[in-house]
Amino acid sequence: MNTLQSFKARSGEPFGAPLPASTPEQVDAAAVAAQAAFASWSASTGAARGALLRALAAALEADRDELVAVADEETALGPVRLNGELDRTGFQLRRFAEIAERGVPFETTVDPAVAGPPPAGHPAMVRLRVPLGPVAMFSASNFPFAFSVLGGDTASALAAGCPVVVKAHSGHLVLSNRVFGLVQQVLKAQNLPAGLIGMIQGGGSDVGVRLVRHPAMAAGAFTGSTRGGAALQAEANARPRPIPFYGELGSTNPVIALPGILAARGAELAGVLAGSISLGCGQFCTSPGVIVLLKDPASDAFVQHLTTALATQKPHAMLTPGMRGAFDAGVSHMAAAGAQPLLQEAGSAEAPRPFLAQVDAVNFIAKTELREEVFGPSSLIVRADSVAQVLDVLHAVGGSLTVTLWGAEDDNADTRALVRGATAIAGRVLFAGVPTGVAVTAAQQHGGPWPSSTQPMTTSVGDAAMERFLRPVALQDAPAWLLARRGQPC
Amino acid sequence: MNTLQSFKARSGEPFGAPLPASTPEQVDAAAVAAQAAFASWSASTGAARGALLRALAAALEADRDELVAVADEETALGPVRLNGELDRTGFQLRRFAEIAERGVPFETTVDPAVAGPPPAGHPAMVRLRVPLGPVAMFSASNFPFAFSVLGGDTASALAAGCPVVVKAHSGHLVLSNRVFGLVQQVLKAQNLPAGLIGMIQGGGSDVGVRLVRHPAMAAGAFTGSTRGGAALQAEANARPRPIPFYGELGSTNPVIALPGILAARGAELAGVLAGSISLGCGQFCTSPGVIVLLKDPASDAFVQHLTTALATQKPHAMLTPGMRGAFDAGVSHMAAAGAQPLLQEAGSAEAPRPFLAQVDAVNFIAKTELREEVFGPSSLIVRADSVAQVLDVLHAVGGSLTVTLWGAEDDNADTRALVRGATAIAGRVLFAGVPTGVAVTAAQQHGGPWPSSTQPMTTSVGDAAMERFLRPVALQDAPAWLLARRGQPC
Numbered sequence: 001m002n003t004l005q006s007f008k009a010r011s012g013e014p015f016g017a018p019l020p021a022s023t024p025e026q027v028d029a030a031a032v033a034a035q036a037a038f039a040s041w042s043a044s045t046g047a048a049r050g051a052l053l054r055a056l057a058a059a060l061e062a063d064r065d066e067l068v069a070v071a072d073e074e075t076a077l078g079p080v081r082l083n084g085e086l087d088r089t090g091f092q093l094r095r096f097a098e099i100a101e102r103g104v105p106f107e108t109t110v111d112p113a114v115a116g117p118p119p120a121g122h123p124a125m126v127r128l129r130v131p132l133g134p135v136a137m138f139s140a141s142n143f144p145f146a147f148s149v150l151g152g153d154t155a156s157a158l159a160a161g162c163p164v165v166v167k168a169h170s171g172h173l174v175l176s177n178r179v180f181g182l183v184q185q186v187l188k189a190q191n192l193p194a195g196l197i198g199m200i201q202g203g204g205s206d207v208g209v210r211l212v213r214h215p216a217m218a219a220g221a222f223t224g225s226t227r228g229g230a231a232l233q234a235e236a237n238a239r240p241r242p243i244p245f246y247g248e249l250g251s252t253n254p255v256i257a258l259p260g261i262l263a264a265r266g267a268e269l270a271g272v273l274a275g276s277i278s279l280g281c282g283q284f285c286t287s288p289g290v291i292v293l294l295k296d297p298a299s300d301a302f303v304q305h306l307t308t309a310l311a312t313q314k315p316h317a318m319l320t321p322g323m324r325g326a327f328d329a330g331v332s333h334m335a336a337a338g339a340q341p342l343l344q345e346a347g348s349a350e351a352p353r354p355f356l357a358q359v360d361a362v363n364f365i366a367k368t369e370l371r372e373e374v375f376g377p378s379s380l381i382v383r384a385d386s387v388a389q390v391l392d393v394l395h396a397v398g399g400s401l402t403v404t405l406w407g408a409e410d411d412n413a414d415t416r417a418l419v420r421g422a423t424a425i426a427g428r429v430l431f432a433g434v435p436t437g438v439a440v441t442a443a444q445q446h447g448g449p450w451p452s453s454t455q456p457m458t459t460s461v462g463d464a465a466m467e468r469f470l471r472p473v474a475l476q477d478a479p480a481w482l483l484a485r486r487g488q489p490c
Numbered sequence: 491m492n493t494l495q496s497f498k499a500r501s502g503e504p505f506g507a508p509l510p511a512s513t514p515e516q517v518d519a520a521a522v523a524a525q526a527a528f529a530s531w532s533a534s535t536g537a538a539r540g541a542l543l544r545a546l547a548a549a550l551e552a553d554r555d556e557l558v559a560v561a562d563e564e565t566a567l568g569p570v571r572l573n574g575e576l577d578r579t580g581f582q583l584r585r586f587a588e589i590a591e592r593g594v595p596f597e598t599t600v601d602p603a604v605a606g607p608p609p610a611g612h613p614a615m616v617r618l619r620v621p622l623g624p625v626a627m628f629s630a631s632n633f634p635f636a637f638s639v640l641g642g643d644t645a646s647a648l649a650a651g652c653p654v655v656v657k658a659h660s661g662h663l664v665l666s667n668r669v670f671g672l673v674q675q676v677l678k679a680q681n682l683p684a685g686l687i688g689m690i691q692g693g694g695s696d697v698g699v700r701l702v703r704h705p706a707m708a709a710g711a712f713t714g715s716t717r718g719g720a721a722l723q724a725e726a727n728a729r730p731r732p733i734p735f736y737g738e739l740g741s742t743n744p745v746i747a748l749p750g751i752l753a754a755r756g757a758e759l760a761g762v763l764a765g766s767i768s769l770g771c772g773q774f775c776t777s778p779g780v781i782v783l784l785k786d787p788a789s790d791a792f793v794q795h796l797t798t799a800l801a802t803q804k805p806h807a808m809l810t811p812g813m814r815g816a817f818d819a820g821v822s823h824m825a826a827a828g829a830q831p832l833l834q835e836a837g838s839a840e841a842p843r844p845f846l847a848q849v850d851a852v853n854f855i856a857k858t859e860l861r862e863e864v865f866g867p868s869s870l871i872v873r874a875d876s877v878a879q880v881l882d883v884l885h886a887v888g889g890s891l892t893v894t895l896w897g898a899e900d901d902n903a904d905t906r907a908l909v910r911g912a913t914a915i916a917g918r919v920l921f922a923g924v925p926t927g928v929a930v931t932a933a934q935q936h937g938g939p940w941p942s943s944t945q946p947m948t949t950s951v952g953d954a955a956m957e958r959f960l961r962p963v964a965l966q967d968a969p970a971w972l973l974a975r976r977g978q979p980c
Contacts, residue, residue, distance in 0.1 A: 111934075125929065125932075127933035127935055237724075409971075410971070411972075424620070430966040439613065441615050442615075443964055450731045456961050472935045472947065475921070476929075477920060477923065482909060
């Protein structure tokens, strides 16, 4: 039997007993069980969906201490962050519960018949949205609660009426299995089919690829690397019947800091930015990896402040040895491409030291290697001659989850141009604070143009995340009984 | 120079003078000009967008007689249909004008800051939608007005704030060039950049592929065959920076007629269905290509009525000789796969005779060939033993723009199951009438699961069509000046 081993992130020692990898038959069985659960779950009431999501939140919280302890061993993210993340995960489950209870998945557009010939005349039309079907959900390494077994993808898919099969992340296998144990208890207590939320696990890509290829799956949801996401998206497109694939991938999250605000508050902002770069050892999809500065004395001073502030940061161990190695490789790659290091110190085998480098805008625009995400506490300062060159830098980045713009308090041609350049490439544009930390709100947008997302019209965080798993259907001249059921046939 | 020749659909004779194919340089120039126009058009007001769309509608209507005459030569669709289609096209342009004027593209979700720590506390967020950028638009053969140069894709993209480069369909080149001449006049009269609406033309796929590959293009919109659409979608995905590709592809549009309604109204419905099958020589994406009947004496009688009614139909010439040949090949293919012909007569070189065949549900489910769309006046009756087998037939179809369900007036287990089965595979479910004819309304959904659409969450007809060309962006802690502009930086 193929087995999987979890490791302690801080020491690299084995953690827990070996776990069995899912066999091909088990992957297929999970997909088939999800499809079987779809019939009843797609017809479930908002109240039933809400009850499940609330019970899942309560189960997480009831087991909080044990879960956080396990997660901390496997990820080294620390109890403060992990408790906060568990809070957020419960909050998110309850938020989607409320959305389902309010009836949002069942909202309809009613368009009564208009007498007369077309184009003005038309039959009675009602537009509703139906759940897609079973969702293949790929957990992220860096959010063991909020983007994992019971994270936002699972919560929004369940609220929409879709079963989920989770591919557990190998970076926190013991935690995933413990959470999945809670899931099974809740499903049983609520008399729901066990297949409504399934889980599979495997060391290589074969298990996940098999899941995406399975005819029962109706959509994919993924958070992780551009390479991994692109490969799974290609699988989704290559199926005899392609399915939507929602991937949230790599992002460099440029921060543009204008001289005016740096002259006034440079030292303070340098401290804030250093904290954001090294937060969670830089393992955030919204970690600020590119800092764009105009050539100005205030920018020079800011670079000094930032270098100093970053040197005092002590990033903890990375999530996995693989990521630790990839960080060093990424940093070397960047230096080889011409980035001039400002802060570069050898870290430990588990924990890196923050890396800061600088490059001219012309080089940044010319070299793809400089624009690739380095996952970890690394950032690259790009020095531009003009606002026009800042816009060229943004255009070269092309797609990002976020762009942060500091110093745009006044309405002028420069700030307008920068806002336009930022909105053109990002899903979220910040005018204060740092991009790390993604609020779970009605107006959130977590997803931008490629490579940050495979479907930039959608978000994986916030209320609109549920829309990914609903498909519009128009009913034409629907009979009275069906309209009385608000278009829900069961 | 590479030249293109239009032909008269009824006789196959050359129509008009040869036209130059777009050179690679011209394709690139159109894309670059569209990108240049994007800066101002994306920042235009709803009033300006409305004014352009209304002027385009007026220009079409002012040239109606000449345009319909040219279209009729190139398509053989006849003046009644073509005048109606021109009406619809003008209606659609004005409808999107009204949507732009109402401010729909600028609608925002405002989410004020909530004090306190996350997850409940969060910064001020505003969610708006920004236009994607230049759209590569591929005209359809079968709607020379409504899905061509000034069709729904162009209208909805312009309303969203996106320039368009149209790939003219080689089936109605003279018409496309004439309409494009009107476009250029209107753009000039409104002092808008000529690149806002561009047009290219070519005989093979190279011109369109070059357009989709061009870095300036931000989205693709296509109406046509599954094969052509899939090839262009693959190009969109294979770009260094993939872009959304909205393809409306092949569809068999099953009609399920239950014995009860056939016993009561079989003869009448057979006449209606025969008209729908042969309407426009069957060259509709919603042409009913599959008719599902239960084994029942009322079904037997209906088959007789339908065969008789269809035999009286006189389809006109097909759009192109290529389509005429493909129809014969498709019909032969179907017969070779075991469909038993009920009506099969030799047509002329230009106009086919209606084809009707019958097959058992078991064979239909077993053989992919029987489920492929035959573009033209062809339909396949599928005989099922039970409602459960009808559901299997729908599942085998997998994706369709429409499913029509006749006889579901009563709420019972069978009708509920059939509605569920129909909504699971279709974008539109009809309970009366025929699927040909797609109303331009708020609640329309024209797009379903693969192969009927590459993006089943979107529609290419109806108000929601504009959503394809808008991308959400969240502004976090936006300055007052930007909020006063409702998030529009220019």
